[in-house]
Amino acid sequence: MSVCSVGKWGLLVLFLFLFSGEFSVALAQDGAESPWSWGLLISIFALGLGGFSAIVGMWVGRDTARPVTLALAMTGLIGAAIGVGMFQSYLDSVDSIQKRADLSRMMGMVKEIAIASGDMELAALIEAESGETLEMPPPVVAEEEVEEEAEEAAENEEAAEDAATTEDGADAPQEG
Numbered sequence: 001m002s003v004c005s006v007g008k009w010g011l012l013v014l015f016l017f018l019f020s021g022e023f024s025v026a027l028a029q030d031g032a033e034s035p036w037s038w039g040l041l042i043s044i045f046a047l048g049l050g051g052f053s054a055i056v057g058m059w060v061g062r063d064t065a066r067p068v069t070l071a072l073a074m075t076g077l078i079g080a081a082i083g084v085g086m087f088q089s090y091l092d093s094v095d096s097i098q099k100r101a102d103l104s105r106m107m108g109m110v111k112e113i114a115i116a117s118g119d120m121e122l123a124a125l126i127e128a129e130s131g132e133t134l135e136m137p138p139p140v141v142a143e144e145e146v147e148e149e150a151e152e153a154a155e156n157e158e159a160a161e162d163a164a165t166t167e168d169g170a171d172a173p174q175e176g
Contacts, residue, residue, distance in 0.1 A: 040090065058071065058078070
């Protein structure tokens with residue numbers, strides 16, 4: 001099998017991957033987000049093709065006076081570098097999915113905190129960042145605080161009136 005026919009088969013496989021609807025459905029059958037996106041597949045294919053061409057180029061332009069073991073060692077090193085690059089691409093994709101899930105979970109928790117606390121500034125921040133509008137509960141807590149403040153003010157007024165009448169001497173005991 002020549003190098004030219006290997007490249008043709010590689011292009012055929014890439015073409016089939018790009019235009020195969022069944023492949024993308026098979027990637028995410030369980031409903032979870034799959035790390036195998038088209039970008040990752042194309043990157044891995046390109047990395048493999050580039051590594052393969054480096055190995056072929058090394059063997060074609062090899063100095064025949066040097067031992068074959070050096071060429072084999074270089075082939076192994078190039079292959080290991082390609083494998084590490086492919087695996088790192090996959091791990092980056094998995095990490096990206098995990099970060100999106102963590103961010104979504106944290107935004108949900110912040111939304112719950114904003115709704116439970118009734119903090120309008122936090123709700124405005126969430127709306128600015130996520131674009132979602134939060135339905136805040138009516139300010140029941142604020143009305144209770146207003147009623148408590150009104151009661152305290154009325155008690156303070158009564159205490160002030162009692163103090164004023166005591167100073168005037170109207171309520172002072174009379175001797176006689």
